Amino acid sequence: MTGKYQELVVHLQEITNLNRAGALLGWDQRTQMPPGGAAARGRQLATLARLSHEMFTDEKTLHLLDDAAKEIEGLSYDSDQASLLRVVRQDYEDLFKLPAAFVAEMAEVTTLAHPVWAQARAENNFAVFQPTLERIVELVKQSAEYLGYTDHPYDALLGQFERGMKAAEVKAIFDAHKPALVDLIARIRAVSSRVSDAVLHQPFDIDRQRQFAVEVVRGFGYDFNRGRLDETVHPFATGFSRDDVRITTRSLPEFLNPALFGTMHEAGHAMYEQGVAAELDGTPLGGGTSLAVHESQSRMWENIVGRSKPFWAWALPQLKAIFPQLGGVDLDTFYKAINIVKPSYIRVEADEATYNLHIMLRFELEMELAAGKVKVADLPQEWNDRFEASFGIRPPTDAVGVLQDIHWSGGMIGYFPTYALGNLLSAQYYNQAIREVPSIPDDIASGRFVTLLGWLNDRIHRHGRKFTADELTRRITGEGIQSRDYIAYLETKFTEVYGL
Amino acid sequence: MTGKYQELVVHLQEITNLNRAGALLGWDQRTQMPPGGAAARGRQLATLARLSHEMFTDEKTLHLLDDAAKEIEGLSYDSDQASLLRVVRQDYEDLFKLPAAFVAEMAEVTTLAHPVWAQARAENNFAVFQPTLERIVELVKQSAEYLGYTDHPYDALLGQFERGMKAAEVKAIFDAHKPALVDLIARIRAVSSRVSDAVLHQPFDIDRQRQFAVEVVRGFGYDFNRGRLDETVHPFATGFSRDDVRITTRSLPEFLNPALFGTMHEAGHAMYEQGVAAELDGTPLGGGTSLAVHESQSRMWENIVGRSKPFWAWALPQLKAIFPQLGGVDLDTFYKAINIVKPSYIRVEADEATYNLHIMLRFELEMELAAGKVKVADLPQEWNDRFEASFGIRPPTDAVGVLQDIHWSGGMIGYFPTYALGNLLSAQYYNQAIREVPSIPDDIASGRFVTLLGWLNDRIHRHGRKFTADELTRRITGEGIQSRDYIAYLETKFTEVYGL
Incomplete structure (x- = not known):
């Protein structure tokens, strides 16, 4: 490319290098x-973040953006x-x-908030967290004003995590699909005894769990020459x-799911990043485009595959070879066990039907908080009432209710x-993929994952951040994001699993 | 402290943060x-190095140095x-x-030189490397002129690695002590059959080797809460x-020494860094003062201890508990085995007597190269002649002679x-330590290493880079660096080991 555009790319690559160095420090941490x-x-990360911010917000960036825009005028x-x-x-804006x-x-507020939230959860005492959360909600509402919106303050908050998405669309x-989910869960609850996951809860050697998970994700197409797997407390990619895209996992000695499905999940995220076009690597376009699209990849490999x-049908014989104790388990029993639906108070433990x-x-609560329609003080009561309406069970404590997740203490509303x-x-x-590649x-x-991965590489991964989630989804499927396919998928699966 | 000095420290801390981030990227690599x-x-490291260099060579550094100097005038x-x-x-200068x-x-020249040297060594063909090395030597001589010296160009080269040290002092x-070493080795060679290290060359489970090495260096005082041990090809700290000071090791399945003594060696380096005063941490003074002082710590723990x-006497029973195959080996046999003297062509395999x-x-060759007294073309012949004169054996190939080490290909002369x-x-x-703490x-x-480590912490480690090697040595021992103690140490040890 020409002079100023190339200069811009070099400038942005330097910033990316700093950000990626920071990411490595975070992984190591x-x-x-x-x-x-x-x-x-902490000090090293702060220096890298400060320098990256300084270099990006420097006037030089704006001038290069302006000059480069003139140079590339007319490109598609x-x-x-x-x-x-x-x-x-x-x-930049x-x-x-x-x-x-x-x-x-x-x-400052969110740094101080973290231990307060942790204490409140540990002590099951919302009152401990309430004043801090009130302050955070005020700041978050303030941030919505700074960020700007036309319809609803939540648009501004959501937009930080999912560019271009509006609260009304999400709503x-x-x-x-909420009624369909509530109905599905009620029908499942009526026949819940038909499925047991006891087979998954027994001693499984940790090293062998890991060995199997590695085989599975290598089979999926996660490239260990360009990645690695480590243990951590809260897994991430x-x-x-x-x-160099790394995944992490957490293995439990008496429950197969966390290491197995967790590794598939993180490999889904990682294969997205490994699949970005080489030309975009090291630039601000080199990475997944949005949290929702990223999660679509992790959930597809974890759940749909x-x-x-x-x-x-392909993997169970291999799992049995590693864990002979599963020798007597037939495919149907195993398939049902890994798809058990058990309404849980805890989001991170949720099955596909309730998630x-x-x-x-x-x-809903975040929307109302942002609009000032619900007060922080009323959150525990609101949480429990609404939870019971959806799930048919009422959280016994706030620790497993409104206090369960870390996000709000970090100001992450949206x-x-x-x-x-x-x-x-x-x-x-996935439905589009099988329409095109039946x-x-x-x-x-038969253990051939390359057809699916190849399709995902071509339609999603290689584009990096070039398109928003909405643009990408319309290019691929001809329509915006919808719940029809997901509900149909759940109906089919759980009709089979529970004989509905 | 006052304003400008504090501002300087903050500025230098930012630079240190970048350098330390780069060090982590290197460790990970x-x-x-x-x-x-x-x-x-490679690109990320280049960005970090460039920014660190830019920030340090910025005029701001010089101004802050000048202003801070006025502020702290009169301090000791x-x-x-x-x-x-x-x-x-x-x-800065x-x-x-x-x-x-x-x-x-x-x-650029040294980056291109590395594969050329590697090829020359692999093919045992000095002629392949000769033109490249000639170019490097020319550049190195040029660098000595830039760096400046009064007596000998080698002063400038040496000074890059050992600030303030002169070639004449080293010479x-x-x-x-060269005659004493040559004499010692000759006397040992005459009775070489008295010692065998066969006991060290047998299968040793890698995990158990590691477990023992960890126990030993933890005993020494290497703090695993502030460090960790990993495997690598060429160990380093x-x-x-x-x-957060990390060590690495390399374990061989049929030879005890590399993992055992190598881990002690790296732990010696690491305990130096772990012992720097907290007040100096994160500043340019937070680290070991010179390569020689650093090596004194690694060699003390590896060899003298x-x-x-x-x-x-303390450790062998524990080693036997981990490796029952050593059950029949008595202390004297083991002690002799680990102190065997075997003149080797290869420096990195050298024992204490020949190192x-x-x-x-x-x-000697570097001095003469720098002064133009020996030509690159003559190095193989010069090497072999001089090696034979010192060791009594002549290298059979240049690969195990003049081509063995990587340093010259990287321009590291001095x-x-x-x-x-x-x-x-x-x-x-060490002699000073036992004079003060008998x-x-x-x-x-009896496995109490805290008296030695405490003394090293107080006299050496905590000072970081405050004093040069010479200043530090004179403060501690009342004289400059000398060979008397080392020769006496070797004489005593090898008289015992070989019954000289």
């Missing part, structure tokens, strides 16, 4: 770092160059919306280039919907 | 990184503040001596703060002497 290293690590919307300028200009003093105040999508019957209901509850949108997109994309389910049943 | 990650890692030479200004000003274009040329120290009889001779040979100086200092410091040998024999 969560997987390798000895306890003593924490304080210095889809071109790498036009996409880079479009996305980076938005990044977003960064200036929040005043530095406000960002600093938010950082319409959620409203469209992170990358430092498309050629990893909890499917075709997959286990989105957890998110809807939180989304984040949760992306989890549910990811579930919806996973089914929507052999995919049979391929999965 | 050598211990964890998947193969695919190499290219992006030993104060942290005066020391910081003194050391950092020297760092050193960085400006080499023109940027020269540094870039040197980097005098080496000349003073590195730190990201005094509270780790290859001593008192130590094994410094390897360095002297290289030092580095080798620090290894030998470290050996000398290890004995000099219980140390008995403490070691």
